Amino acid sequence: MTREEPYTLKAENIKIKGVLRYSSKSAKIVILLPSFSGTRIGPQRLYTELSRSLLKKNVASLCVDIPNNGESMDLREETSRLVRNTIANFSYYIDLIINDIKSRLKYTQLYVLSISDGCVPCFNCALTNSFDGAVLLSPNPFINKIMFFNKKNYKSYLYKIIRRSTWKKVIEFNFDLKKVVLNVFRFDALFKSIVKDINRSNKENNLFNDFIPVEHFSKSKLRLLCLYGDKDLEIIGYIRYWRTIKKTLNIKDFEEHVIENCDHSYFGWNNKQKAIKLITEWF
Amino acid sequence: MEYISKTEFIKLEKEENDYLIFSDFFDLKNSKKIIIFLNSILDEEKRSQKFQAQLAYSIVKYNYSVFRFDYYGTGDSQGELYEFDFENTISDLHSLILKYSKNYKEIILLGIRIGADLALKYASLYNNIHQLVLIEPVLNGKRFLLEQRTRRKFFYSLNKIRNYSDKILINNKYYEDFLGYPLSDEVITYLNNMDTQYLRITNTKIILLTVNSSNTKKYLNSFQKDMGQCNSLVYKKVNCKPFWISLEPVNTANLIFEIINSINN
Numbered sequence: 062m063t064r065e066e067p068y069t070l071k072a073e074n075i076k077i078k079g080v081l082r083y084s085s086k087s088a089k090i091v092i093l094l095p096s097f098s099g100t101r102i103g104p105q106r107l108y109t110e111l112s113r114s115l116l117k118k119n120v121a122s123l124c125v126d127i128p129n130n131g132e133s134m135d136l137r138e139e140t141s142r143l144v145r146n147t148i149a150n151f152s153y154y155i156d157l158i159i160n161d162i163k164s165r166l167k168y169t170q171l172y173v174l175s176i177s178d179g180c181v182p183c184f185n186c187a188l189t190n191s192f193d194g195a196v197l198l199s200p201n202p203f204i205n206k207i208m209f210f211n212k213k214n215y216k217s218y219l220y221k222i223i224r225r226s227t228w229k230k231v232i233e234f235n236f237d238l239k240k241v242v243l244n245v246f247r248f249d250a251l252f253k254s255i256v257k258d259i260n261r262s263n264k265e266n267n268l269f270n271d272f273i274p275v276e277h278f279s280k281s282k283l284r285l286l287c288l289y290g291d292k293d294l295e296i297i298g299y300i301r302y303w304r305t306i307k308k309t310l311n312i313k314d315f316e317e318h319v320i321e322n323c324d325h326s327y328f329g330w331n332n333k334q335k336a337i338k339l340i341t342e343w344f
Numbered sequence: 345m346e347y348i349s350k351t352e353f354i355k356l357e358k359e360e361n362d363y364l365i366f367s368d369f370f371d372l373k374n375s376k377k378i379i380i381f382l383n384s385i386l387d388e389e390k391r392s393q394k395f396q397a398q399l400a401y402s403i404v405k406y407n408y409s410v411f412r413f414d415y416y417g418t419g420d421s422q423g424e425l426y427e428f429d430f431e432n433t434i435s436d437l438h439s440l441i442l443k444y445s446k447n448y449k450e451i452i453l454l455g456i457r458i459g460a461d462l463a464l465k466y467a468s469l470y471n472n473i474h475q476l477v478l479i480e481p482v483l484n485g486k487r488f489l490l491e492q493r494t495r496r497k498f499f500y501s502l503n504k505i506r507n508y509s510d511k512i513l514i515n516n517k518y519y520e521d522f523l524g525y526p527l528s529d530e531v532i533t534y535l536n537n538m539d540t541q542y543l544r545i546t547n548t549k550i551i552l553l554t555v556n557s558s559n560t561k562k563y564l565n566s567f568q569k570d571m572g573q574c575n576s577l578v579y580k581k582v583n584c585k586p587f588w589i590s591l592e593p594v595n596t597a598n599l600i601f602e603i604i605n606s607i608n609n
Contacts, residue, residue, distance in 0.1 A: 065364070065420075067351035078351065080366070080420050098593065100393050105524025106418070106425055124420075130593075132368070132397045292503045324503045328523040330512050 074136040079125030087121035096177040100131035194284035290323030366420035382459030388588035468543040485538030546574040
């Protein structure tokens, strides 16, 4: 017997909403986490369709909205909007969900899945909570998103103008050129401290940022699946990073797949179906 | 305000087969008015979700019950994306209105983008709607399709995705793929024929709200002229970015304020 139920978690002034899908035979549960700006449905309803596909294999799933996107809310006064605190908040919300699942729902095998910039906090949680596995879609380990911006290097400005992602933004921001320029060059104070950190870490050739807990730099029993789209601009950086993680953490059950003709968000019906098939088969 | 918040899957009984619709209902005890939200479609639906949640929480404070649902084949409702259909959605809306608005004197439909056009279509078919709140209605389906097809073309071109096909075959039937959202021929035909100038609505309060988008003035002016003749029409342009296409969070406080202000006046 399979069921779909609304899920609500209330803690302090936080309300997390989602949908739980399970069957009476489910022993595994996957928590599907969106990216920072995503919702529980996922890009083109990817998460909803994936969770229904997993349900056919008796794998339970929980799709949630992370505050303050979708239906979930965080009304605490101290919630900050700075990027770093957003990452800390994201991890805090995941911890709340995991604690709730462990106390209320008795599943023996726990997995987590996320996409894009949700992957690093999601992977961290999987490590620190001894999850059985993690699925990372287009896993962006460079959460600050300003990889190639160096104030003193004027060539980097030109690079920013001519690269494809800048021109994509013209369409995505609906021809609002002011918005495009601000988004591309990011002069606002919010990102200044992050730019400093990138330049410092690039100088030290330090692949790992401070988001992977150092105590886990040892053997890991985690299963890991990474999916990429071959048209994703940063794919080489992603693959390199996660293969290094695999080696450092000695992850034995590591799988990676690259979907052809596919972008960062798996746009396109066929790409979405390929991603769902790969993930369902992995389970 | 004392209210009961019910998030649940509602069973709709249909001739061929029953199915479940995902819904969120703020049921106020002493309220005589209910607002029913109508979503947009494609990626616009997902990007409007936060705005809808915030608007629902705000409206409830002014003694309105709020009912929201995902259309069959979208969001968390049952059905596949390619099974979405406009006629079916209007029929579902009618069933839900009959079921949930028995205790209310006033029924208000609040539509966002294509949801606003659906609200207009419903109001033209049934005479039970007291007020329409239309947020940036599409007004012309052909233009909407042109916009979506242009975005798709740019997307594939800028991402250097080659050998893609707009037509996909699912269960021996062809659909047009809008970046992961397959639309059937019936839906495309409906959109091609969708033009609000052919709708007949009378004696209804219509609140029309637009934001800083590129909706053409020609359609807006024509709509105001047609609908203003037999209805009480209020038009407001609000300083707010188009949240249904934005990749980044949009501050919709202005729009929420104007909606509540307009409904209460």
